[in-house]
Structures are given as C-alpha cells and as structure tokens.
Amino acid sequence: MxxxxxxxxxxxxxxxxxxxxxxxxxxxxxxxxxxxxxxxxxxxxxxxxxxxxxxxxxxxxxxxxxxxxxxxxxxxxxxxxxxxxSLGTIQKTDNTFDVSLSKEGQFFAVNTPQGIRLTRDGSFTLNDEGKLVNKQGYEVLSSDYFKTKTGIKLNQQDSTVTIDKNGQLSTNIPGTTQMVPGKTIMVVEPQNLRMLTKEGGNLYVPTPSDPLTPLTQSGSVIQGSVEKSNVNAVNEMVSxxxxxxxxxxxxxxxxxxxxxxxxxxxxxxxxxx
Known part of the structure; x- marks a missing residue:
C-alpha cells in the first residue's frame, strides 16, 4: 500500500x-x-x-x-x-432601526417560514404594514412573542423612535416630545453556541434542546449602529x-x-x- x-x-x-x-x-x-x-x-x-x-x-x-x-x-x-x-467592529450608521449587540453570544430572533431563526444582523426596517423586519422581510420578534405571538408594529404617526440598551422601543405622543414605552426586541443567548447551524442569509438555526429565553436585561443593544463581520481580510488572504x-x-x-x-x-x- x-x-x-x-x-x-x-x-x-x-x-x-x-x-x-x-x-x-x-x-x-x-x-x-x-x-x-x-x-x-x-x-x-x-x-x-x-x-x-x-x-x-x-x-x-x-x-x-x-x-x-x-x-x-x-x-x-x-x-x-x-x-x-467573537465580536466584529461596531459601525455607527445613525439609522433609527439599525441596532447592534455589544456582547458575544447574543442574537436577535426573526420569524421565517421555516420557523424561528437567530441573527446578529440588526439592519432592520419597517415594511408597508409598519412591522419591524430584517433585510429578507422576516418579522423581528418581540420579547413577549411566545405569549402574544405578535411582533413589533409602529404607527405612521410615530415620528420619533428610540431603542434603549435592553431593546425596548419608545415612541413619542403625536405632536409632543413625551415618549411612551412600547415593545422590546427579543434578544436571546443560546446556552451552546457550537450547536447553532448556519442556514444562509446570515441566519442560524437554534437547536430544539436549547430553549430560547428572552433576556430581560441584555444591556447590549446599541441603536443607530450595526456590527460588521469579524473577518480579517489580511489574515484570511495569508491563510x-x-x-x-x-x-x-x-x-x-x-x-x-x-x-x-x-x-x-x-x-x-x-x-x-
């Protein structure tokens, strides 16, 4: 041989x-x-x-x-x-619905035709119905989704929208500067990151054995910014x-x-x- x-x-x-x-x-x-x-x-x-x-x-x-x-x-x-x-660089965009996560191992949750998927891509926007969605048009889940089965929806009159460090949205009362707290973007932290499966479209499939428990105090959401990839082009070219x-x-x-x-x-x- x-x-x-x-x-x-x-x-x-x-x-x-x-x-x-x-x-x-x-x-x-x-x-x-x-x-x-x-x-x-x-x-x-x-x-x-x-x-x-x-x-x-x-x-x-x-x-x-x-x-x-x-x-x-x-x-x-x-x-x-x-x-x-590992974390990528946080880049400021000043877009209202761009959000990033400043801690490793945390993810946003979106609702796809195949079920709930996780993502670190916080480039969100509002669709024609006023619902908060990601780039693919999948609905961004709220922290109370498992109870209410509803997402995050805003009114056209909401001219000012703020998102705090825990992902809670607040909108102004029309014609005033007074802010009213609303729903919170779901942020989850899987127990075993190695069990996540990449699906494409920058989405991850969570393992069924790992319950998705929304974090009430994530403290990592940054409004008006996105997280860039953690790929170092120079190191990859050398490899x-x-x-x-x-x-x-x-x-x-x-x-x-x-x-x-x-x-x-x-x-x-x-x-x-």
Missing part, C-alpha cells in the same frame, strides 16, 4: 476544504453580522484514539493488528469545524496563500510517489529478473 500517496491525497483534500472555507469568509467580509468559519485539521492516528471503539474490528486481535498496520498512517483530515463568535502552497507541495509529493519511486521500484524488480 502506498501510504505516502494516500497521505498526500488526503492532505490535498483537507487543504481544498480549507480554501473553500476561507473563500466563503472573504466573500462575506463586508456582510453585516457575519461570523467567520474555521476548520480544525487532525490526523488518522488521533481520530483513531477518539473513535477506536467504533472501528469494525475488535482490539487485541490479529485482524485488528493487520487493519491498523495498513490504515494507521498520519493522514491529515478535517477533524472539526466551528464558527468564531489562503498558505493553503494554496500546501496543495502544490502535496501535488509534488504525489508525483514523486507515483513517478520517481514507482519507476525506481519497477526497474529494480526488472533487474532482478
């Missing part, structure tokens, strides 16, 4: 996956609220130690020893993937160059294995005959 060839092939595939992830990060460098993805590269030896009880052969047998001798090479593989939930060079190195290793070493072996075998 040409373990060197297969190890180089697996390494090349791992780098291709890295390049796809980096390309996605770079494509969303200017996407509001986007969080970069990261891959963890492991090897077969370490993965074997973590999952040896699930292998098709029992330990301490002749067949298992033969299996390990043939398969236990230090072959690079994608061992895990995760989303970096992309590194992955591309590794692909070239693996390709040379594969060529050496298949051409030089195999030809040398064939000539030696032919010389003996």
């Amino acid at each position: 040409q373990t060197g060839y297969y190890a180089a092939t697996a390494g090349m595939v791992a780098q291709f996956n890295r390049m796809d992830t980096i390309a996605s990060n770079l494509a969303n460098a200017n996407t509001t609220g986007f969080k970069r993805d990261q891959l963890i590269v492991g090897d077969f030896a370490r993965l074997y130690k973590e999952a040896q009880n699930n292998l098709p052969l029992a330990n301490n047998t002749t067949d298992a020893a033969q299996y390990l001798n043939h398969a236990l090479a230090r072959v690079p593989q994608i061992a895990d993937a995760y989303t970096d939930q 992309l160059i590194e992955a591309n060079r590794l692909v070239g190195m693996y390709q040379k290793a594969m060529d050496t294995q298949m051409n030089d070493m195999n030809n040398d072996a064939i000539q030696k075998i032919a010389g003996k005959n």
Whole structure:
C-alpha cells in the first residue's frame, strides 16, 4: 500500500476544504453580522484514539493488528469545524432601526417560514404594514412573542423612535416630545453556541434542546449602529496563500510517489529478473 500517496491525497483534500472555507469568509467580509468559519485539521492516528471503539474490528486481535498496520498512517483530515463568535467592529450608521449587540453570544430572533431563526444582523426596517423586519422581510420578534405571538408594529404617526440598551422601543405622543414605552426586541443567548447551524442569509438555526429565553436585561443593544463581520481580510488572504502552497507541495509529493519511486521500484524488480 502506498501510504505516502494516500497521505498526500488526503492532505490535498483537507487543504481544498480549507480554501473553500476561507473563500466563503472573504466573500462575506463586508456582510453585516457575519461570523467567520474555521476548520480544525487532525490526523488518522488521533481520530483513531477518539473513535477506536467504533472501528469494525475488535482490539487485541490479529485482524485488528493487520487493519491498523495498513490504515494507521498520519493522514491529515478535517477533524472539526466551528464558527468564531467573537465580536466584529461596531459601525455607527445613525439609522433609527439599525441596532447592534455589544456582547458575544447574543442574537436577535426573526420569524421565517421555516420557523424561528437567530441573527446578529440588526439592519432592520419597517415594511408597508409598519412591522419591524430584517433585510429578507422576516418579522423581528418581540420579547413577549411566545405569549402574544405578535411582533413589533409602529404607527405612521410615530415620528420619533428610540431603542434603549435592553431593546425596548419608545415612541413619542403625536405632536409632543413625551415618549411612551412600547415593545422590546427579543434578544436571546443560546446556552451552546457550537450547536447553532448556519442556514444562509446570515441566519442560524437554534437547536430544539436549547430553549430560547428572552433576556430581560441584555444591556447590549446599541441603536443607530450595526456590527460588521469579524473577518480579517489580511489574515484570511495569508491563510489562503498558505493553503494554496500546501496543495502544490502535496501535488509534488504525489508525483514523486507515483513517478520517481514507482519507476525506481519497477526497474529494480526488472533487474532482478
């Protein structure tokens, strides 16, 4: 078995996956609220130690020893993937319905045809019905949604709208400067961020086992601003160059294995005959 060839092939595939992830990060460098993805590269030896009880052969047998001798090479593989939930830069916009979150791990909730989804993109606006919606037109949920099943709706007469640090909206009484408190934007903090699944459109699917409990005192909502992505374009470009060079190195290793070493072996075998 040409373990060197297969190890180089697996390494090349791992780098291709890295390049796809980096390309996605770079494509969303200017996407509001986007969080970069990261891959963890492991090897077969370490993965074997973590999952040896699930292998098709029992330990301490002749067949298992033969299996390990043939398969236990230090072959690079994608061992895990995760989303970096660190904060992006808060950018001031002065738009009334632009809001950002200044704390990690907190999300806004929106109602989609597929169910409730979470997002860090607080670029909200009012639709024709006066409802607060996100860029895709999905209704932004209020903190009492699970009780009232209603969202956040404003009147055309509401000329002044303020949003405090906990997400509560206040509107002025028509013709006066007196402010009246209204509904509060739902802000949730999932218990396990690793269980969130990216769905596209800058949305996350919450896990059913993690109850979405609205925070009454989030203290993180900033009106008139949005959170930029946490992608560092320079670092991503460096990683992309590194992955591309590794692909070239693996390709040379594969060529050496298949051409030089195999030809040398064939000539030696032919010389003996």
